[in-house]
Amino acid sequence: MTLLVRTTLITILLVVTLSGHAVNRLRQNQLIGNIIKNALESYHYLHLKVGDDLSGKAFDQYLKRIDFGKQFLLASDVTNLSKYKLKMDDQLLSGKLKLLEESKVIMVERIRQIDEFRKAFFKKGTSFNSKRRLELDSKKRKYLGSIKELNDLWSRIFTYETVVSYLSLEDEQSGEKDKEKKGKHKKKKIKKSKPVKKMSVKEMKIEAQRLTSKKYQQLFSRLLKDDYDDFVEKFMNSVSTVFDPHTTYLPPKRKEDFDIDISGSLEGIGAVLQEDGLYIKVVKIVPGGAAWRQKDLEAEDKILAVAQGAGEPVDLVGMRVDNAVRYIRGKKGTEVRLTLKKSDGTRKTISIIRDMVRIGESYAKSSIILHKKSGHKVGYIRLPKFYRDFGGTMSRRNCSDDVHKEIVRLKKEGIKGLILDLRGNGGGALEDARKMSGLFIKQGPIVQVKDHTGKVDILKDRDVAIEYGGPLLVLINRFSASASEIVAAAMQDYGRGVVVGGEFSHGKGTVQAVLDLNQGPLINMIGPKIGALKVTIQKFYRVTGGSTQYRGVTPDIILPDVFSGVENRENDLDYSLKWDETRRLRFSRWQGKPLNLKKLASKSNKRVKKSKGLKLVNRSLAYMAKRRKQTEVTINLAKKRIEDSKNKKMLKEFKQDEVNPDLVVSHFEKSLMEAEEIRQEDRKQWQEDLKERKKEWVEGLQRDPVLEESLFIIGDMIS
Structure with missing residues (x-):
């Protein structure tokens, strides 16, 4: 949860000695460094001091930022730079960023050396029969001791990527990708792809080498374009993220991007992206966006390349996120093809038709679901996010009022139970978390918010x-965060409802404020804008006293979750704030029918063991866990082809394609899907689209084994 605030930092500025109106590089560094240091120490929740201990941790973070994969710096380079390990705090104040300057020189030298090796490597030609292997996990790599060892590592990387490129060309030749695309977009009007040019094995090998060489030529060229300001950003954020991963320095350009993306929307495909080492990673899918409707792009996917329709892909590895989005954004109705690295390590190319975010898709939606085996009419409400119209752009709607209306409507239909689905809901308006919780209890505290001074507000x-x-x-999963966790925790603590889902929710129980560092008369007088600081200032606590931070919410009944094992939770991040407690509040637990959680869980466990859909999820989890451990991969073409074939076969087996006829879904709420303004000439097409969306909604529910088990659980509660 992020707050946009303005603050005057005049007192902080007084520690900087300034002369005249001109600000040279040293003084600008000094200005930024002093402001950031004082802002962190004054406003951050932890009240840490920027000293030698923090400097040592920041140094390690800095090395990760400039060489995430340990594939540029030598061990001797790291030893040489280590003389600054305990001096980052001093450099922050003095403005003399020696670590930055020396590391930039070293990185430029190493990148140029590796680029020269690339030219020689591809001139000689790639071997497709190598018996060597490549370690993909940077955590398992060591900094190498010589240029010879570094060249050996890069020869493995180049060979592996060439093999992957060859297999992709092989797929195109076999027509697999075209068939997949036709199946996905049979009802869409898109530009037809050019016919695949038939190529011989020799031609494909030459083309694979050309594409791989070009890819890394572009990568090294981009890395060499990183200027002094890029390294300043890395330096400052190495310090700030040691406080916690959500505390970051936003230089002026990044601040502009943040202002655009704070709404959670990225025009074109509907995804929020961030840099993760050399990769562009999908942080979340925006409800109502093109990717959300298409369903192939997922949080934690890494986008390796992007192509416009039938055009040649542009490699995104090593590209800044603000540059990458220029290739991903585009006009409504145009096709963009994304090459992805999935969380299980597999690669996949998907096609998305760009579209504006459909506001109606992000609203609360409901249905009545009847399972033939239980016969109970159960209300189902899906809430993709905690939306609230602060600016009058969504007809003044908010999610708590919408959920209220849906409950009233469902009650009139005589429902016997209610499922509130918060899976994938990353949070939003805190006020609506409070109000929504209040729909299910008489009255009482919902959440405690403690700030950096120790003051506690009780909502x-x-x-x-x-x-x-x-x-x-x-219903929750590991993508349920912030406001979702507050609602789930309140229902659990009051004994009001049963929380069901994967092992735990996301675990983000903090609030960030964006401090505008350009405020104050002194800064306005002395020169260029210096950006903003996003800093963690508050933490959420349950009414029972425990925080939702780090641990998240543990469901009362745990079901298999397709995302289990993916390192995407708060506790997977370096320096995330740890779980702690504050005082327990006085509140009255639910006085209605008591929940026998032990009995409900026991019955559920017996069903899970017999459930065809959930057994499939468990098999998938076991297979994915095994694959994630296998981080050392072959670079041999024949062996890689066999592995890929086996993996495709297994993933096809795990796909939940079967529609469950026992789930009868009715009373789909049409009005909530008619939120968009439709021109008269588009109405026929829109009605066809609405019909298709209804079908997707119903079949999506019928394919969901977790939802089916939830219906059985609530059936036990009714009985």
Whole structure:
């Protein structure tokens, strides 16, 4: 959760000695460094001091930022730079960023050396029969001792990427990718791809080498274009992220991008992206966007390349996110092809038709679901995010009022139980988390918010009315964060409902404020803008006293989760704030029918063992866990082809394609999907689209084994 705030930092500026109006590089560094140091020490939740201990940790973070894969710096380079390990705090204040200057010179030299090796390597030609292997996990690599060893590493990287490129060309020749695309977009009007040029094995090998060489030529060229300001950003963020991973320095250009993306939307495909080492990683999928509807792009995917329609792909590895989005964005209705590295290590090319985010898709939606085996009518509400119209752009809608309306409508239909689905909901408006929780309880505290001074604010539901008092089940997964965790935790602590899902939720229980560092008369007088600082200032605590930070919410009943094992939670991040407790509040637990959680869990466990869909999820999890451990890969073409074939076969087996006829879905809420303004000439096409969206909605529910088990659980609660 992020707050945009303005603050005058005049007192912080007074520690900087300034002369005249001109600010040279040294004084600008000194200005930024002093402001950041004082802002961190004054406003951050932890109240840490920037000293030698923090400097040592920041040094390690800096090395990760300039050479994430340990594939440029030698061990001797790291030893040479280590003389500054405990001096980053001093350099921050003095403006003399010696670590930055020396590391930049070394990186430029190493990149040029490796680029020269690239030219020689591809001139000689790639061997497709190598018996060597490549370690992909940078955590398992060591800094190498010589240029010879570095060249050997890069020869493995070049060979591996050439083999991957060859197999991709082989797929195109076999027509697999074209068939997949036709299946995906049979109802879409898109520009037809050019016919695949038939190539011999020899021609494909030559083309694979050309594409790989070009890819790395572009990568090295981009890295060499990193200027002094890029390294300043890396230096400053190496310090800030030691406080916690959500505390970051935003230089002026990044601040502009942040202002655009704070709404959670990236025009074109509907995804939020960030840099992760050399890669562009998908942080989240925006509800209502093109990628959200298409369903192939997922959080934690890394985008390796992007192509416009039938055009040649542009490699994104090593590209800054602000440059990458220029290739991904585009006009509505145009096709973009993304080459992805999935969380299990597999590569996949997908096609997305760019579109604006459909506001209606991000609203709460509901249905009535009846399972033939239980016969109970159960209300189902899916909430993709905690939206609230602060600026009057969404007809003044907010999610708590919309959920309220859906509950009223579902009650009129005689539902016996209610499922609130918060899976994939990354949070949003705190006010709506408070109000929504209040729909299910009489009154009382919902969440505690502690700030960096130790002051605790208690957000309460003061409305004695209970909108829904029947059996309640809340669905979560590891992408349920922030406001979602507050609602789930409140229902759990009050004993109001059963929380069901994977092992735990995301675990983000902090609030960030964006401090505008350009405020104050002194800064306005002395020169260029210096950006902003996003700093963690508050932490959420449950009414029972425990934080939602780090640990998240553990469900009462744990079901297999397709995302288990993926390192995407808060506790997977370096220096994430740890779990702690504050005082427990006085509150009255739910006085309705008590929940026998032990009995409910026991019955559920027996069903899970027999569930065809959930057994498939468990098999998939075991297979993916095994693959994630296998970080050392072959660079031999024949062996890689066999591995890829086996993997494709297994992934096809794990796909949940079967529609469950026992789930009868009815009373789809049409009005919530008619939120877009439709021109008269587009209405026919829109009606066809709405029909297709309804079908996708119903079949999506019928293919969900977790939802089916949730219906059984709530059936047990009703009985």
